[in-house]
Amino acid sequence: KRHEELHVSENDNIFSVIKHTILFRQIQRFSGVENLQYIIDDRVVHRRRSSLTEDGSGHTASKRTRSLYTKFTQLGFLKAWGVIVEEPRGRCRQYVIDEVRDQAPFATSNTWSLEKLYCRSRNQRFIAVTDGPFGLTSVQSKSSFVCALIGSIFSILAIASLASYLELKAGPTLFVILLSLFIMSNNILQSVSLFKAYRAQVQRKKEDNSGEDDKMIYQVWESFRINRISDKAAWTIFVLEVVMFFIWPTITLFLVDNYAIAALFFVCGLISMVRHYFNAASVLRDIGDIGILDEDLNNVSSRRLGEVREWDFREKARLDLIIGKISHGRRRNVWIWTFAVFVGIFCSLFLIAFKSGTSEGDRAVPEGRVVKGSQFQYTPERILPYPTCRMGNGLAIPGNEETALADYAFLARVAYTKSQNGVAQQWLDEWFGAGYAFDNYTMVDDYRNENDVSSAVEFKLFTFPGTGTDFAIVAIRGTDNAWDALADAQLWSAAALAQYVRAILPLGEIWTPIFENLIKAVSIIESERLTEVSYYKETAAFVSHVKETVTENVRITGHSLGGGLAFITGAQTRTPAIGLSGPNNKLSRKTFEPQISKKALDEFTFNIVPDRDPVPRIDDLSELYQRIHCTAPQNNPLDCHSASRSVCEILVKCGNRPSVGNITRPILCECFKEFGYAKPTPIDKGVSIDDECKISV
Numbered sequence: 001k002r003h004e005e006l007h008v009s010e011n012d013n014i015f016s017v018i019k020h021t022i023l024f025r026q027i028q029r030f031s032g033v034e035n036l037q038y039i040i041d042d043r044v045v046h047r048r049r050s051s052l053t054e055d056g057s058g059h060t061a062s063k064r065t066r067s068l069y070t071k072f073t074q075l076g077f078l079k080a081w082g083v084i085v086e087e088p089r090g091r092c093r094q095y096v097i098d099e100v101r102d103q104a105p106f107a108t109s110n111t112w113s114l115e116k117l118y119c120r121s122r123n124q125r126f127i128a129v130t131d132g133p134f135g136l137t138s139v140q141s142k143s144s145f146v147c148a149l150i151g152s153i154f155s156i157l158a159i160a161s162l163a164s165y166l167e168l169k170a171g172p173t174l175f176v177i178l179l180s181l182f183i184m185s186n187n188i189l190q191s192v193s194l195f196k197a198y199r200a201q202v203q204r205k206k207e208d209n210s211g212e213d214d215k216m217i218y219q220v221w222e223s224f225r226i227n228r229i230s231d232k233a234a235w236t237i238f239v240l241e242v243v244m245f246f247i248w249p250t251i252t253l254f255l256v257d258n259y260a261i262a263a264l265f266f267v268c269g270l271i272s273m274v275r276h277y278f279n280a281a282s283v284l285r286d287i288g289d290i291g292i293l294d295e296d297l298n299n300v301s302s303r304r305l306g307e308v309r310e311w312d313f314r315e316k317a318r319l320d321l322i323i324g325k326i327s328h329g330r331r332r333n334v335w336i337w338t339f340a341v342f343v344g345i346f347c348s349l350f351l352i353a354f355k356s357g358t359s360e361g362d363r364a365v366p367e368g369r370v371v372k373g374s375q376f377q378y379t380p381e382r383i384l385p386y387p388t389c390r391m392g393n394g395l396a397i398p399g400n401e402e403t404a405l406a407d408y409a410f411l412a413r414v415a416y417t418k419s420q421n422g423v424a425q426q427w428l429d430e431w432f433g434a435g436y437a438f439d440n441y442t443m444v445d446d447y448r449n450e451n452d453v454s455s456a457v458e459f460k461l462f463t464f465p466g467t468g469t470d471f472a473i474v475a476i477r478g479t480d481n482a483w484d485a486l487a488d489a490q491l492w493s494a495a496a497l498a499q500y501v502r503a504i505l506p507l508g509e510i511w512t513p514i515f516e517n518l519i520k521a522v523s524i525i526e527s528e529r530l531t532e533v534s535y536y537k538e539t540a541a542f543v544s545h546v547k548e549t550v551t552e553n554v555r556i557t558g559h560s561l562g563g564g565l566a567f568i569t570g571a572q573t574r575t576p577a578i579g580l581s582g583p584n585n586k587l588s589r590k591t592f593e594p595q596i597s598k599k600a601l602d603e604f605t606f607n608i609v610p611d612r613d614p615v616p617r618i619d620d621l622s623e624l625y626q627r628i629h630c631t632a633p634q635n636n637p638l639d640c641h642s643a644s645r646s647v648c649e650i651l652v653k654c655g656n657r658p659s660v661g662n663i664t665r666p667i668l669c670e671c672f673k674e675f676g677y678a679k680p681t682p683i684d685k686g687v688s689i690d691d692e693c694k695i696s697v
Helices: 014-030 070-075 074-081 112-120 138-165 170-206 231-254 259-277 281-287 304-329 330-361 402-415 423-432 442-450 483-503 508-525 527-532 535-549 561-575 596-606 637-641 643-654
Strands: 033-041 063-066 084-086 092-095 128-129 216-225 228-229 459-463 473-475 556-561 577-580 607-611 625-628
Touching: 014 228, 014 231, 014 281, 033 556, 074 084, 084 577, 092 281, 138 170, 170 216, 228 231, 259 577, 281 304, 281 577, 402 473, 402 535, 402 556, 402 577, 402 607, 423 508, 442 459, 442 535, 442 596, 459 535, 473 535, 473 561, 483 508, 535 561, 556 561, 561 577, 561 607, 561 637, 596 607, 607 643, 625 643
Parallel strands: 473 556, 556 577, 577 607, 607 625
Antiparallel strands: 033 063, 033 216, 084 228, 092 216, 128 216, 459 473
């Protein structure tokens, strides 16, 4: 027995087996390991179960590697504290799954391809046939070597291109290139070693007439456990893992009354925990041979001998398939990385929304931050301006059709400001002129108090007495704090995951109708939790209240999360909604209560989508939208989510002084001080733009 201290006898009870199994798994995970690489030819008698360092062949490893974790385990204080102990035998061989399964990829003239050789795992056993009818040809060998070099060069160029995209300076760029060259040198050196071994063997065959059968080159990796985690430390880590990643989340979900998700998490977590700790692959990696699991045939009658052998073979074949294709297969790693990338991208998107929303909410009073449209102007683009600069058919504020796109983008921005201290009203007066628009926050406060609206959703009601009409706009605030970001994630995470899966599936677009129903099915599990973050129910109720008590002539706007809520509210209440950088609802429309039809989204929602802004790319766009340019640096798409930048883009392209009527709109000083747009043209030559913009953005 290779591990007498972990040996389990047939007389041990189930609890002893469980104890030893968990301890064995922890030792496998948290011990230090050294990896050795050999490149040898088949003149060396290499028995797979023995080590090249132990079989007396005199071979020296061409490469020795120890991971950062292994080096960490060799620190003196870990041994002093009893966390790490010495391996009883000094070194203990650890087999890879391919060795356990007795598998190794062969490269022959028939199976050879550049893709297979270049994309293979560099830490995998590998056998190249160099002679005979199926031996690799000289051209194939040279092509593999050149492909490896070119692939490494292109990888370095790709990293250099990324550094250029991120606009790094010369010093950091050179450092990144040298670091990538150092990291890739391992693959380059391996390719050189294999090529040299192939050439040497071919040359030796020409010079040697001894008749020896010398037809293969082996790339062999051997791993050794050089120390091991102590039993006490292993059990401590086990308890912490179970408590932190299973017990605590389960109890928390039950305490917040999320019983459906708690039950699902408990079942899935329990299954995953059993698969993780009771892992046959861990035992086999230490033993190195699946044949050790042979059934004891000594007490089997001759009549049943064939039946038992067949059963034994099938069970071992089944275990071989499980550990080779499921537990440690390549597909497992692919899906783990796929899921990790999705989570990273999704979290980044909502951090962008959170950061952008918070910055918009920090805007102070407009004094010194804008210049009057009567003094400065941006001339509208004469060649192909945005076709929606002007909006009609009742969408625009009456009499302000020429500046409708800018007006809605501006009001979505104002939704972040405070009403009680008068800042929102100051911005309205600066934009439309004194007395033209009114922030009716008292009505909003009264409504929230009367209807006990205590959620984090914020909305404003703007009326326009200056137009002489009962026109009103409800503006919904976007992501402004961590709770808003959490609401974003819960409402749109299923749709984002469906988009991600669709993108990696061949002909993924044809599955869109199925994804709509799949997202609905997923939402049923968490329907109660989704209800608690369903801010759209409160905004929809408020819009319905305004339409019943104030005016039917209502429009809705919002930025980021506010834009997404505006689209849902507009579709449910059949009210036109113009959002800026809002997530869409086409895939997730069946998860809302009441459900939204595609027709309602196409008729009542309009999304302003800045170029490279990732948030409005969540879920599928409806029929009506306007893409606008973003002047932010290529390496900073986060800035494309800024509402202020979008307002500036629209003012520059559509103009702030339309040729029709006497309408003027002020210009944000940020447009040219922070966002890189040209300074507006002064109408009065005696006025200086720098004197008017007193802030330093």
